[in-house]
Amino acid sequence: MYKKFLMLSLVFILSLSSNAVFAGDVEKGKKIFKKCAACHNVAEGAKHKTGPNLWKIHGAKAGIQDGYKYSKWLKGSGIVWNDEELAAWVSAKKVKVAKFGKDVKKSKMIFAGLRKQGQIDDMIAYLKSLK
Numbered sequence: 001m002y003k004k005f006l007m008l009s010l011v012f013i014l015s016l017s018s019n020a021v022f023a024g025d026v027e028k029g030k031k032i033f034k035k036c037a038a039c040h041n042v043a044e045g046a047k048h049k050t051g052p053n054l055w056k057i058h059g060a061k062a063g064i065q066d067g068y069k070y071s072k073w074l075k076g077s078g079i080v081w082n083d084e085e086l087a088a089w090v091s092a093k094k095v096k097v098a099k100f101g102k103d104v105k106k107s108k109m110i111f112a113g114l115r116k117q118g119q120i121d122d123m124i125a126y127l128k129s130l131k
């Protein structure tokens, strides 16, 4: 009995800690991505739309997708798209400016920004899954 309890507790603790590491939900993120899909393809080798294809974007340097004409600002920004950068990029303007400076408005991406932390986490989980 005691052993069983111990096992269950262990499973419970493990599931909690793995959630903490991987907070976002890929499937939910995929749904939220509908807001982005007007401008972004995500499939490997798919063409650019108003915005560049986002296949393998997590961990990539900003402004390097072949055949897409970026704004000068984004190309020269030196951003690397890790969790923190992607989170700020899809957030409300205030957060974007705080992270990248006020020149971020020279970017060509016009998007109002996600406001709920949960949505932002789910979005990042989804973008990470594109590889």
Ligand code: HEC
Pocket: 033, 035, 036, 037, 038, 039, 040, 050, 051, 052, 054, 057, 061, 062, 063, 064, 065, 069, 070, 071, 072, 073, 074, 075, 081, 089, 090, 106, 107, 108, 109, 110, 111, 114, 123
């Ligand atoms: C109205 C069109 C539009 C919408 C909607 C939009 N984007 Fe963009 N996105 C762009 C454009 C245009 C660029 C290129 C920006 C530049 O060159 O300054 C861009 C650039 C990006 C980049 C940088 C890509 C790179 O190669 O460096 C990421 C990441 C990105 N968008 C993610 C998203 C996500 C996630 C969403 C939804 C939450 C979204 N975008 C919504 C148009 C859009």
